[in-house]
Amino acid sequence: MVAEFTKEADDPAGSEERPLVRVTNLKKYFPIMKGVFRRQIGSVRAVDGVSFDIYRGETLGLVGESGSGKSTAGRAILKLEEVTDGTVAFDGQDITGLSTQQVRKLRPRMQMVFQNPHASLNPRMTVASIIGEPLLEHKASKGRERQERIEELLTLVGLDPSHANRYPHEFSGGQRQRIGIARAIALNPEFIVCDEPIAALDVSIQSQVVNLLQDLQNSLELSYLFISHDLSMVRHIADRVAVMYLGTLVELAPVEELYDDPKHPYTRALHSSVPVPDPVVEAVRPRVILEGDIPSPSNPPPGCRFNTRCPVAQERCSQDVPEWREIEPGHWVSCHFADTPGW
Amino acid sequence: MTMTNQPGEVEPVSGGALAEFGGRHRSLRADVWRQFRRHKGALIGLFLLTVIMLGSYIGPFFYPIDPFEIDTAIANQTPSWGHPMGTDNLGRDVMARVLIGGRISLSVGFAAMFVGLFLGTFIGLLAGYFRRLDGPLMRFTDLFLALPILPLLLVTVVLFREPLRERLGESMGIFVLVVVIIGATSWMQTARVVRADVLAIKEEEFVLAARSIGTRPRRILSRHILPNVLSPVIVAASLGTATAIITESALSFLGLGFPATFPTWGILLSNAKDYLSINPARVIWPGVMISVTVMSVNFIGDGLRDALDPKLRSKG
Numbered sequence: 336m337v338a339e340f341t342k343e344a345d346d347p348a349g350s351e352e353r354p355l356v357r358v359t360n361l362k363k364y365f366p367i368m369k370g371v372f373r374r375q376i377g378s379v380r381a382v383d384g385v386s387f388d389i390y391r392g393e394t395l396g397l398v399g400e401s402g403s404g405k406s407t408a409g410r411a412i413l414k415l416e417e418v419t420d421g422t423v424a425f426d427g428q429d430i431t432g433l434s435t436q437q438v439r440k441l442r443p444r445m446q447m448v449f450q451n452p453h454a455s456l457n458p459r460m461t462v463a464s465i466i467g468e469p470l471l472e473h474k475a476s477k478g479r480e481r482q483e484r485i486e487e488l489l490t491l492v493g494l495d496p497s498h499a500n501r502y503p504h505e506f507s508g509g510q511r512q513r514i515g516i517a518r519a520i521a522l523n524p525e526f527i528v529c530d531e532p533i534a535a536l537d538v539s540i541q542s543q544v545v546n547l548l549q550d551l552q553n554s555l556e557l558s559y560l561f562i563s564h565d566l567s568m569v570r571h572i573a574d575r576v577a578v579m580y581l582g583t584l585v586e587l588a589p590v591e592e593l594y595d596d597p598k599h600p601y602t603r604a605l606h607s608s609v610p611v612p613d614p615v616v617e618a619v620r621p622r623v624i625l626e627g628d629i630p631s632p633s634n635p636p637p638g639c640r641f642n643t644r645c646p647v648a649q650e651r652c653s654q655d656v657p658e659w660r661e662i663e664p665g666h667w668v669s670c671h672f673a674d675t676p677g678w
Numbered sequence: 679m680t681m682t683n684q685p686g687e688v689e690p691v692s693g694g695a696l697a698e699f700g701g702r703h704r705s706l707r708a709d710v711w712r713q714f715r716r717h718k719g720a721l722i723g724l725f726l727l728t729v730i731m732l733g734s735y736i737g738p739f740f741y742p743i744d745p746f747e748i749d750t751a752i753a754n755q756t757p758s759w760g761h762p763m764g765t766d767n768l769g770r771d772v773m774a775r776v777l778i779g780g781r782i783s784l785s786v787g788f789a790a791m792f793v794g795l796f797l798g799t800f801i802g803l804l805a806g807y808f809r810r811l812d813g814p815l816m817r818f819t820d821l822f823l824a825l826p827i828l829p830l831l832l833v834t835v836v837l838f839r840e841p842l843r844e845r846l847g848e849s850m851g852i853f854v855l856v857v858v859i860i861g862a863t864s865w866m867q868t869a870r871v872v873r874a875d876v877l878a879i880k881e882e883e884f885v886l887a888a889r890s891i892g893t894r895p896r897r898i899l900s901r902h903i904l905p906n907v908l909s910p911v912i913v914a915a916s917l918g919t920a921t922a923i924i925t926e927s928a929l930s931f932l933g934l935g936f937p938a939t940f941p942t943w944g945i946l947l948s949n950a951k952d953y954l955s956i957n958p959a960r961v962i963w964p965g966v967m968i969s970v971t972v973m974s975v976n977f978i979g980d981g982l983r984d985a986l987d988p989k990l991r992s993k994g
Contacts, residue, residue, distance in 0.1 A: 415889055438892075446890060454884065455886075459988060460901075468891055468901075472894075502989075
């Protein structure tokens with residue numbers, strides 16, 4: 336492909352060790368204002384101390400139920416939200432303190448694919464101008480060259496280049512998501528946050544889009560943060576998976592390990608909520624059913640955040656916050672009893 | 679009017695049609711025009727407005743009777759072949775006065791509308807998009823809404839009429855004054871509506887997408903937000919023209935605008951009302967002109983709004 340933006344390939348030796356993105360104790364609180372004088376009376380702790388690394392070329396799945404702070408975390412990592420506390424290091428550089436201008440220079444290297452393909456494309460712009468916008472903004476190419484690049488991108492995501500002058504509403508959901516992906520890869524980024532890119536699509540289209548993302552990852556050497564609540568899809572695409580609950584991570588492990596040997600009771604519960612495509616097994620398999628709703632992130636429970644719904648909670652769980660620890664190489668968990676066999 | 683873009687010329691985009699950006703723009707204009715033509719009311723409006731504008735700006739050169747010629751012998755005549763709209767109380771030809779009156783009324787109407795629209799849209803966009811500006815700008819808007827307009831007008835006219843007249847000449851000075859006064863006192867509604875729409879649009883995902891690309895706020899406003907708040911702006915524009923024409927007549931009536939000897943539709947109307955019982959036709963002509971202009975502008979605005987919306991365009 337014609338790459339206007341060549342990646343800095345001259346990384347020092349041993350950069351295999353250095354993660355592309357390192358998130359350390361990331362916090363994002365939204366203030367709650369009340370009264371005539373708009374005094375702050377509390378805060379919604381959407382993301383409350385999250386740490387993980389994303390390595391070059393890998394896909395990190397981020398799963399969790401609605402309201403667990405997945406999307407906020409994704410946006411905060413791209414600095415689309417101001418970070419309350421903690422750091423996000425992109426390619427070794429802390430970006431949390433950077434000015435808008437400085438972040439803008441990094442934008443070509445980190446992009447985002449959005450959840451709702453109907454809302455993420457400006458209805459008044461043609462596909463060509465939507466995909467061309469990043470090229471225009473970063474002066475990556477102009478005139479005829481830009482047109483060629485737009486056609487090339489459309490072909491790359493499996494759309495007909497002759498449709499470039501159409502408007503978003505003339506496309507189906509899956510096609511629109513492809514347009515969104517074309518926009519995200521236009522500047523040859525290294526890192527893409529995929530914020531539930533398939534949640535709004537028909538099941539029949541979901542796998543097509545996921546396969547497209549995988550193909551692009553292979554050909555363009557992309558790293559993904561793949562946010563989703565669809566466990567089976569994450570299993571398909573991710574290399575490692577992080578499970579989020581109420582603003583914090585509860586478990587992080589390589590994908591097979593997380594699915595075969597989940598350590599945290601919440602992961603187990605999530606896991607057992609995925610139906611098995613075999614009626615016989617499905618009828619008899621044991622299920623962990625969580626009761627109640629996810630507590631309010633403005634007033635999280637003390638101790639382990641999951642203790643109010645945990646099927647195996649002990650007294651200790653409502654007092655001590657469990658430590659985020661690596662119980663096996665590459666397998667992180669925050670549960671007091673994760674290594675207690677047989678609970 | 680460019681009628682050259684026939685549907686056949688708008689070639690379906692194929693292979694090399696993307697080659698140059700110019701191609702896109704031409705076809706966009708053609709698309710908009712094609713959809714606009716589908717709107718019957720808009721076409722009729724465009725036709726009527728064109729006729730009125732031609733009559734006002736070019737008509738007086740062809741119409742043989744001088745609008746300022748006084749002949750009390752033929753005062754207060756009803757319409758006849760010699761005077762198609764009759765004559766006024768001083769025997770001046772009403773048709774000639776209506777034709778030339780349109781110049782000022784239309785110019786003031788459109789100019790004041792643009793001033794008000796520009797101010798309102800600009801302030802609305804800024805207030806809606808930048809949270810820090812929202813409070814101050816909207817309080818500023820409230821301030822203008824609460825200002826008693828008449829005393830303000832009096833002061834403005836007293837202060838600025840003479841300096842402007844000296845600098846720009848008799849009619850131009852008053853024209854600028856009237857346009858600025860009307861524009862500066864009619865932008866508040868637009869600002870409020872635009873702000874409200876911007877508040878909703880800026881939360882859309884495509885605005886976030888633009889930010890994630892690194893688009894600068896100025897471009898986000900012009901490329902993503904402004905086109906999506908166009909509908910209320912166009913409605914405000916068509917209503918604003920009407921209000922401006924009528925406000926101009928009110929100003930002139932109060933002696934704050936153009937001098938009473940100067941024919942504008944508003945002045946013709948207020949002069950004629952004293953002779954309503956003797957010569958009712960005199961009121962009807964300028965009144966009809968104002969109404970038809972306002973209606974045409976409304977229809978054109980309506981058609982334009984539909985034509986600029988890609989969704990409606992492809993359905994039509």
